[in-house]
Structures are given as C-alpha cells and as structure tokens.
Amino acid sequence: MALLNEDRLFPVEPAVRDIARSLYQDVQSLPIISPHGHTDPQWFAENNAFPDPAKLFVTPDHYVFRMLNSQGIPLEALGVPRMDGGETEQDPRKIWRLFADNYHLFRGTPSRIWVDHALQKVFGVTQRLSTQTADEIYDQVADCLTQDAYRPRALFERFYIEAISTTESAIDDLRWHKMIRKSGWSGNVVTAYRPDAVVDPDFEGFAGNVEKMGEMAGENATTWAGYLAAHRNRRAFFKSFGATSSDHGHPNARTEDLPTDVAAALFDKALRGACTPDEADAFRGHMLTEMARMSLDDGLVLQIHPGSFRNHSDAVMAQFGRDKGYDIPTRTDYVHALKPLLDAVGQEPSMSIIVFTLDETSIARELAPLAGVYPALKLGPPWWFHDSAEGMRRFRETATETAGFYNTVGFNDDTRAFCSIPARHDVARRVDCAFLATLVATGRLDLDEAPDVAHDLAYGLAKKAYKF
Amino acid sequence: MALLNEDRLFPVEPAVRDIARSLYQDVQSLPIISPHGHTDPQWFAENNAFPDPAKLFVTPDHYVFRMLNSQGIPLEALGVPRMDGGETEQDPRKIWRLFADNYHLFRGTPSRIWVDHALQKVFGVTQRLSTQTADEIYDQVADCLTQDAYRPRALFERFYIEAISTTESAIDDLRWHKMIRKSGWSGNVVTAYRPDAVVDPDFEGFAGNVEKMGEMAGENATTWAGYLAAHRNRRAFFKSFGATSSDHGHPNARTEDLPTDVAAALFDKALRGACTPDEADAFRGHMLTEMARMSLDDGLVLQIHPGSFRNHSDAVMAQFGRDKGYDIPTRTDYVHALKPLLDAVGQEPSMSIIVFTLDETSIARELAPLAGVYPALKLGPPWWFHDSAEGMRRFRETATETAGFYNTVGFNDDTRAFCSIPARHDVARRVDCAFLATLVATGRLDLDEAPDVAHDLAYGLAKKAYKF
C-alpha cells in the first residue's frame, strides 16, 4: 500500500489529467531551488542526527501543533516549551501517539499531504498514521534517524536541493554559515538579511539591537548616517555568505519615503522608545525604501511579507512565547501602501521587489495589477496558510490573467520542517502542471508551450528572480 | 417527469460522481439535526394546517419576495403587509400566479432548488412552475394542505427531524414551547436564547425590554448586577425548554472585555438612551463576553451572527418594516474584533463559540486561521446568501485547508421556510459529498476515510457542537 496517490492534485478529467501528468513528468525531478525559508543552518553545520520523530514532525511544526491545540490539546502535552520553564511532555513517543490519535484532524489539510509525503518518501512508511500504527511508524522513523543517510547533509543531497536560503537576523553572527563554509561541504546554503530586530521600533530590545549592529559593523549606529552605514556593512557581510535577498516581515505593507531629517528624527525617537504606534509604523515603512535604495547598489532582492497579526492570544504569548500558531492574517492594502516605495524605485529595471500576501483578495484586485505594470515588482508565491493545493490554484487563477506567469517568481517552501521541503515543492509542481493542463485543455495555452512554462514555474523563475 | 435531477450538485466527471453518489447514499437518509433556525414554535404547538400555497412559499420567504421585488414587482402585490395597514393583495392564487409567471428569475439560485425540492418531495409536483402550470400546481399544493399529513407535526416527522431549535427573544414567554411540552408530542423542538432586544442599546424599546426582562426574572435589571442576574435567570429558563445555545446578531463582530465599572456605566447610559453609536457598539461587544462567561457556567453554546446592514432601504423600512429582504452584508473584521472575547475565554476547553460570516473573504484569511488554533472557536456553516451550492463549495475550499473539518459544526438551515428544511440539508449533504469525492479523486483523502467525514458533516458534528 502507498500513502500517496500517484496522480494526486491532478485534474480529474482523464484527458486533462494526461496532459498534467505529462507536464509533471518533465519537472518532477528538477533540482529544488529554495530561495526563502527557515531551515536551521546549524543542522547543515553540525550535521547531527535529528533527535526523534516528535522533534522532527510535531514540536517544531506550527501547522501541526496549532491544529492539535484547536481541539483542546494543551501545547504542554505536545512538548512545546513553556516560558516559565514549567513542566511539558518530554517523552517523544507519547507526543507522537497524541499526534497519531488525532491524525484525522488533518484530513483535507496540506499538513496531511506533507506528512504523508515525508513518511513515505523519506522514511518508507506505507501505512496511514493512526492510533493503531503509531508505535510501528514511530519505531521505523526513529530507526532511520540513527542512520547516517538521514543526517541533514545526506537528506539535503537526497532531496536534490540545488540551493537553499535560510533567514538570519541582521545581528546574527552567521556562525553556522561560517562553519558550513569551513567544512568544505558542497551544499549550497546561503543566508538572507532579515533586519526586523533593527528596523522595527516595537521589536523587543530595539535600541540594544541597533547598538549591537553598530558594534558588529564598526559604525556608530546611533546616528542616522551611522545606522544606514551599519546596514550597508551588514548587508555586505550577509552577501559574503551568499545572501541574494533581504526579507521584511511587517504588520502591514506600508511604505514611506520620508525626507532625511524626518526619518532621522523618527530614528532618534525610536532609539528613545518614544515613537507612537503610527510613528513606529512610518519608520518601518520608511526603512523598506531605504533598504530598496541599498538594493540598487548591492543587488539584494527585497522581499516584503506583510499582514500577519502576530501572537494574537495574550495567554499563549505569556505562557509559550512567539510563533506558537497564533499569528492571524489581516486585511492588507497594497495600492496606497506601496506607492511611496514604487514612486521611489518602482521604475528601476535593476530593482527586484517581491511581495507576498496573506490576504488573497488583494491578488486579483491589487497585486496582479501592480506587478503587471511596475518593472520592479514581482509576486511572491502563495504564502503560509495559502501554501496549499487550493491556495496555489486560487493564486494562479487570480494572478495569471493580469500579471501573467513572468511577473511571478516560482515557489518558496518557507518552512522550518526540513522533511516537508520535497513535499511542498512537489505539491507546487503538481498544482502548476494541473493549472497549465487546464489552460491547454480549454484552449488558452498551446500544448507545445506548456512544458516551457512548467519548467519556469518549477525551477527557472525562482533561480532568476532570486539570482541563484 | 421529475423536477429534480437525481445527481444534482455532484461532480460532473463520471468517476468522481460515482464516489460522491456512493458517499451520499450513506448519508442522505440520516436524521436532520437543525440546531439553528427560525421556524415558528406556534406551528408545532397548535399543529394547525398551513393556510395556502402563497403563505407557505411566497409571503414569508424573503429570498423569494426580494427577487420578485428586484424586478419591480411591488411587495404589496405579494401580500406583504404594510405598516400603515394599507391595501395589499389578499388573494393567494393571484400571488401564486405572480410567483409562477416570474419563476424564470430564480434560475441558478438556491431558491429554485429549495422550491423544486419542496414541490416534488413534499407535494408530489412533477411539472416545472410556470404561467402554464401555476393553477394546477396551486390546486395540488392547496389540496395537500387540507390533509392531516401536511400539518406541521406530521411534516416534522416525515422530514425525519431528530431535533430542531427555534430562536426566541430573551423576553419571550416561551408559551408555544410550553404548549408543545404539555401536548406530550414527541418532537424535539427546543428554543435558543436571543437577547438582542436586551443587549443592544439601539434596539427599539431597549430600556423597556430590560425592565420587562427584570420582571420576568424577578430581578432589578436596572442595576448592572441585577441585569446580569436577570440574564442568568432567563438563560436557565430557556435551558429548561431545551436551549443549548444563545444567538447574537450584531452589526459587526466587535467584542469587548471592559472593567466592571466601565461596563456598568455604559449600561446606565444605554438605559437612559444616551449612548453614542460607538458606546452602543462597545456595550453590545462587551455583552458577548458576559454571555460567554455565563456559558462557562451554564454550558450554552455562543453563536455570533455579525455583519448585516439591516433594513438598508429607508422607504421599505417605513412602508413594510423589518426583514423585507433589504438586509445587506458588509465587510467584517474578525481578527481585531474577536480578540477581547478570545483573550477572555478562547483557551477554555469547555467553551464553544460558533462564528458565522456574511463576508466570505474572511474565511480563508481570518476565520479558518482563528478556528484552526483557538480551542473555544468553531466555524458556523455558510450563512444566508451563501447557504447555496456555490457558497458551500467556497466555504469548504477556503476553510478546510486551515481549519480542517473538525473545527466546523455541520449544517444549519437557519430558515423560516419549513418545507425548505429537507431541501437545504439535502443540498448541504450533496455539496459536502461532492467536495469529499473531489478530495478522494485528487489524492487528498483516502476512500476509506471519506464516509466517516461525510457522516460527521451531515449529522455528527452538528449533534456534538450543539450538544444534542
């Protein structure tokens, strides 16, 4: 028995399915370009074995533990650490059993596809996870994890990853990237410049973070000029570890292009912790434009990931901290918000701004029309809650008619769950081939053109957009 | 000839249709759980015959008369009573003919399916309603209505309704429910606690309503403490008539969790009619949290139905009053709006908050992410204008990937049109089976799992979520 249907995610009509299958056969084995994600560079640096099945599949995967939590299972029971160091489940087998007992909750979700894919393709599991099969599958996965073939570098190679980008804070010392370099290992693992901690006045320890950045950069970052110089220095440092992009996670898509004195004054206020919420928002927005100007010089691609209301539950934030599945998308305006940035750099042919959205209503209405005309703007792939079969389909259906395929940038897996990377790229390739097959079958694309597009969507566009 | 296609609403591809048909065969005859609706308990109490076809199908059905009105047919001509007691059409046959003459307007609408279903399945009609068939069908239906088998209790049993909830105002004396109890009839008809008249400062006669509630509860409801005590008392009274839920229809989804003194001061202002619009909104929002706290004690499920701009036409409101088809959905925020309530009770595993939406854009973006993590929150089914084949399909497509199936609560018919109840549940069962069949055919759900889910969606989830 196989967990996976060989024709999964293809159109159901046999003739269209045949077209999709044929397109997919050409792209299924292409190398993976993973230009945006959150894998841990320490894995590749140290190449230690992953500890156990629960720590691989449950505890770090917010898609998994949020769903279990939604049905009343306490995060403690899933081994999620408490902020107060209080007791949480430590037995990985118990955590795994809880996951297995509730595996029906994932019916119809992308997690189900990702987990099934990883279990079958990475670990050779052939039975569906359930109360009955929990222990047997646990043992099988745990046994694999003791083998060298399941260490991070071996999996990286087995997953056929041509290049992967992690994401590090601007004040990270990139020690793991250094270690990877020194090791002589051939895997192409690069970093990305994530300056939230030093551009967001509301970030915990903002002033201290700026000071630290100044020290790392050899600049007096408490002056506006020194602060910008420190950014330039850090970006160059990140570039030396392969970075081709910066990444920005803001509560909204607001950008500003303020006069220097206004920006400098806001920066001073931010350092003093004196910004109003609107001023903090304006400063974040202005820094996107500053980052874009630096990109004109150093070539880093600018990624904007806006629109998440982070840590929505006060209780969970207090007990478990950030990133516990309680980040909720909000309505996001792009038309007014991006105008200052686009007026500043939108006509630059060398500029590349990749915008993501958690608000699908913006795709047909705002983002496809914007990306379909501004030379500098491209659309990032479906993100987070929409990184799914239906989400990807809706993305193509709402983006393509106005932005075409060539103002999009291929797929990002955006994940911390290492074993889900091949699964996620496989889903994207299948859904895109399904979409193309439907275009062909309905006379909107010629059969001889479709393989080129399929190849671009699976491989070429990501490589080009992210300059790999 | 039959009005209804046996395979209606199933997928068109034959292999997928076969899966859907097979799933549907297992659930089509399950009893109906109708946990939220607006049938009139007087029907079941008195068990009188329904008067005539027009009064059954046209005059009380806002879906029907709004469509006829949209094409310039005056509400008077449909027998809708005027506020000034002015003349309206009294001849049911004339009203019925007007309906029949314009039956083409309902092509492609859910009303068409509901009416055809009721005509065929309840009254044995085999011809499509039209100018030509109007009189014959009128006679056939009218003849049925004279028979005992078409009285409310007989239809209730024939519809195989296991349990139905009506909705009564907090200051209703539940006389019809009492009469049902006393009658010894076995039909399970329960009430639901709808306190809009006593929690909304903008409701007509708010202060008087509160006073009346106090009298009914034996409390001095003009003090904040007495007001809350009166609610507790009334909720207990409603529970004694089977209520398992409260229901709240607010203009938006705003919730508040105000300090006691602030809430009490707002309440005083509300009693004096002195609230600003924002204060009235805040008070309504705070009362949702108070209701939720009471639910922690008495176990009533909290239903929130927000986002309708009621009585949009001043002229129609003046001439015909409320509920004349002029309620229009508005954009509704949930992420910020529900936070106070969710911070107060969202982590309580015993709490059950069911949220509905008229703004489909909120499903993938806000509601599925919220319900997919908060233990207390569940998603109500597609509501009102979206209680339709396309609306239900969009609901599953946008909710399932993030919230799964088990954070939803089955189907609500939410209707005043008694004969449409089997039709509506049938549509829901068919659309859900179609959705599941598509998941199976595209490798997203195993064939052996789908029947369980189909059963849960048709029966199990509603029974569990509403504690029947």
Place this chain on the structure above:
Amino acid sequence: MALLNEDRLFPVEPAVRDIARSLYQDVQSLPIISPHGHTDPQWFAENNAFPDPAKLFVTPDHYVFRMLNSQGIPLEALGVPRMDGGETEQDPRKIWRLFADNYHLFRGTPSRIWVDHALQKVFGVTQRLSTQTADEIYDQVADCLTQDAYRPRALFERFYIEAISTTESAIDDLRWHKMIRKSGWSGNVVTAYRPDAVVDPDFEGFAGNVEKMGEMAGENATTWAGYLAAHRNRRAFFKSFGATSSDHGHPNARTEDLPTDVAAALFDKALRGACTPDEADAFRGHMLTEMARMSLDDGLVLQIHPGSFRNHSDAVMAQFGRDKGYDIPTRTDYVHALKPLLDAVGQEPSMSIIVFTLDETSIARELAPLAGVYPALKLGPPWWFHDSAEGMRRFRETATETAGFYNTVGFNDDTRAFCSIPARHDVARRVDCAFLATLVATGRLDLDEAPDVAHDLAYGLAKKAYKF
C-alpha cells in the same frame, strides 16, 4: 494550423462540453450589442484605413503595453508618446517585433486570446506570433489594412455589430457623430454622456469646463440652477445622437443626496477650486443623485464605474500622462456608499442604475444582494482586469445565486481596441455557455431552459437594459 481551439473555454468533461457547445452554437452568430465602450467615432466618421499593425495592436492597447512595461521594456520603445514630446520609437515594425519577441509574456492572459482571435479571424493569420513569425505576420496584417475591406465601417459590418456606444465628454461637440449621421451610413453608432470633466472638482480645468458647458448649453452654468439646466440641455443633445446612457468614473462609489443649499454651496466652492478632498468627493457623489433624477425624466441609464486609483505612478504620469496602464483597482464599499442614491431613486421602477466593480469581493457580499432586491439596480458585467475567462466565471459564480441572471445586463466590451470586439464578445458567450452547461449538468437548470438564458446573456439583456 489554427491559432484558436474550436472548443476553447468550454468545460473539459466531454458530456458537459457537448452541452456548452450546443448552447454556444445558438448564440455565436448573434449580432453584437456593444452598449459601453471607447471606440473612436472618428474612425466611423472618416472611415480611414488604420495606419499599421503596431498602431492597431500595441500602442493604443493598455493591456498590451503595460505587460511589456512590467518586464522593463520602456514605453518609449513601444511608441507611446511622451508628454515633453521627447523621442519615442516611430518605426511600427520595430514596435511589432518587440511585441512578438515578448509574446510569451501573454500566456494565460486575456490579451493572448483577444490578439490571437483578431489575428486569425480578422486577418487570417495561422501561425503563433513569435520572433520567428513577427515579420511575416506584420506584412500580412499591414497588407490587409490597405484594403477597403479592413476600413472601420467594413469591419463594423463584418463584426456584425447591431449597435455600438462610444463615450464622449459632456463638453464634446459630437462632431464625429454628426459626420456619421450626415454620411448616411447605416451603422448604428451612438454616444454616451460622460460628465466627469464637469462634475469632478478635481478634474483638470473643472471651472473652465463648466463654463464651456454653459456656453454650449446656452445657460449660465456658474449658478447651481443654471449648471443643472446645462446638464439637462447637454443630455438632451447627447440623446439626439442616440445616447441611451450616462457614464460615471469615480474613485469610489460614494453617493450623496444633499439639501439644495448645501449642494449649491459645494458647487460654488468647486468653481473656486476651494473644495477639500472630502468636499470634492461629496460633490461627485451628490452629482450621481442629480444625474439619477434627470434620468427619471429623460430615461438615460446611469452607469457607475468606481474604484480605480488612477495614474498610480507619479513618474509615468509626469512622463507619459494619463491612461498608461497605471490605474490600479482598490477596495470599494457599495453598501454604505450607494445608500443615499438608492434611498433617492432605488425604488423607481423606471430607473436603471448599472453598477460595475473592480473589487470582486463586493460581488457576492454587496452587489448581488443589492441588485437582488432594489428595483432600480442592475449589475454590470465583469470589468477591466476581470473581463477575462476566469473573471467572468467568478462573476457568474458569485453573482447568480443571489441576483439571478435577470439583474445582470449582458456583456460590455468596454474597449478601445476595435479588432478585439468580436473576440471579447466571443469569450463572454463561451464562458456563459460553459457556466450554463455546468448548471445543467449539475441539475441546477433544465436543459430546455438553458438556450433562453444563453440568448439573453449574449444579446437580449444588453439590448433591454441599455434600451437599444
């Protein structure tokens, strides 16, 4: 070889495709009613040959040049004139080659279908446009354009256009329409009343425009009464050239119904250039209601096209001026915005207000519920970025269940690209037949009813709604 698939845009399942094909066969050759568009009446007045392929397909088509621009091709290279009279490409063959070299950008877009359709059906081209075929196709089209059969009137007749409406400013002298009249040519080309230049205080030269309108109308248009009288006069003049509608392009859907003195005072301020942005918005909104009141007298249909953020790029506006593909849709509220207008005239059975949207989220939530109840309100077809296969499908899926088919008004091509008119109507007819076939195949519409609806959607509804 043919560029066009004979079954394009039909459902893929063979049995459903057969139904769609059969419905389409009945409507494909119906005459074209084009009740709203932007063709140039000078074409039909002078009947000169179109100059060259680039001037026919590239330079005037904002869908085409915006997509090329989005990939960094300067507008100058496409022959788009600069505001400063600076150099731009003058060689049509070079522009055509640039278009051909980048024709892959249009994969999956409506432009691809429209261009392929025009090339094949109008010019007999059988090869796909590409770098290789650019010159050959250029020569073939250029050769056609020298022939009498390709002059505007001949194409008009060949396209089987029964009636077409252009759109002229309220202060246009309608000279080309006069010339058409005088010519004795039988083609039915009418105008539409577009008063933006004299109702929008923010329009360039507003006060002068109003003065000019007064002169043309023989009224002192600087007084409120004279201004309204001038509108009435101009509307009558437009009606004498066949106008059956007025058309209004506002940044949002706001309407107002102000007391006369308030409106008059706003008008005075507007003439003095002293309106705040909100006052200008209020004045525009009030003028919609004034226009509606005039419609009650003169019978012109009122069209509202709201929600475009015009000329989003400051740089492009400065260098190339308006209408260069940088108009971006914005979120648009209708429920609150239209209330004053609907309270004023929404119950008038003789009134016809046709509303369009660039915000698809408003269709199911706001516009279908409004049009599904107000006698005066109808839904315009998918507009601009949504005038596409997916956009039309989404429109039917989100509008029909609540508004039905008979509160919609058929198709508008809304184009300046003359040769795309048959292509656009063909796409609409195919997509509507596909939608109807799906309803039939899923038991939501009877097979014998579908041809009537298909005919109405392709021809009858537009003719009736626009009073042709």
